[in-house]
Amino acid sequence: MSGSTDPIAPGAVVLRQFVGADDDALLAQIERVQAEAPWRCMVTPGGLLMSVAMTNCGAVGWVSDRRGYRYDPIDPASGRGWPAMPDAFARLARRAAAAAGFAAFEPDACLVNRYEPGTRLSLHQDRDERDFSAPIVSVSLGLPVTFLFGGATRPERAQRVLLFHGDVVVWGGAARLAFHGVAPLKDGQHPKLGRQRVNLTFRKAL
Template identity: 65%
Template sequence: MSTRGLFDDMGLDGVHELGPRACVLRGFARPVAGDLLKAINEVARISAFRHLVTPGGYTMSVAMTNCGALGWTSDRRGYRYSAIDPYTGSPWPAMPDSFKRLAHDAAAAAGFEAFEPDACLINRYAPGAKLSLHQDKDERDLGAPIVSVSLGMPAVFLFGGLRRDDPTAKVPLFHGDVAVWGAEDRLRYHGVMPLKDDPHPDLGSYRINLTFRKAG
């Protein structure tokens, strides 16, 4: 099936199960999307989007920033969380209340009632940007779920198994969708296919992804 076929055939409401403890909450963030976008702009005013370099010297196609007590960063020295934005020398912007409420409510809707994130990675995709298959394992608390919010242009989320070479499901994500995975699904490999240019009324040719984690 083509990528366009995936988008045409997928419903826009309800819950899409990805695994025993993994799902997509269709449209869950749509009612608060306007508040989220305003908050993202304020965070980016303080800690601007940037293209990080991986330990292998590769410049990531996705631009990113962070908010919360901890922020994820990368350079030739490795991947890590830090309380300080290395670009500004100051703490990351505080996590907006609208972010905290959404992350808590989405996690609870997926069966993770006690989730309280201390880090939010904000990824900005332009057409052609992608995220290679990876595990989220830099966090100290692997018992907490990942909550991932999609805003703007649609994307195809790749959700695999516990090994990089396991088969992956192609899951379309739309503006306002929230993916949640934890427990036995917490370390499954995942990524994003190269983004198609399908402009969104609010974000134009961009997709924003908020990824909430309990890192400390």
């Protein structure tokens, strides 16, 4: 339902259609970010190439290579700092966190993921941040996708939550370290993004 708040677990909610008319501004800023720090598929510490294309903006960016997962103020592809986080991004992240019950959220990192049909993200925890007291804010744009939201351990059965363009998932508190992922993206055509989904994940990393 448009504008509804759907609980997933204690500390985790989906804010349906929260982006609203701000989507065009977000899409324009995504283009600016990826023009400055182009999409790339990173390598896992085990040497596997990730299928999801990524970039970052903010004070630090999330990176993965043979040395491990970490936040870095420097884009390893360019040797320069990541693009500044657009004001439109930060405002949306703060509003969404507050709507979910997490006041005073100040993100310093935004990971931007681009999914094409067939790409997926396996279950994982967000635990590279220094402080787990801040929530995670995840914005879906483009094709619909099935978001997987599990528990504190990988074997726990994950819920399957269908997300649409403009939906925002926020999780923190008791759910902050929940395993989560994305099922393989089904093919389709979105009127603004075509055959892809773009996801913005905001975190307080430092």
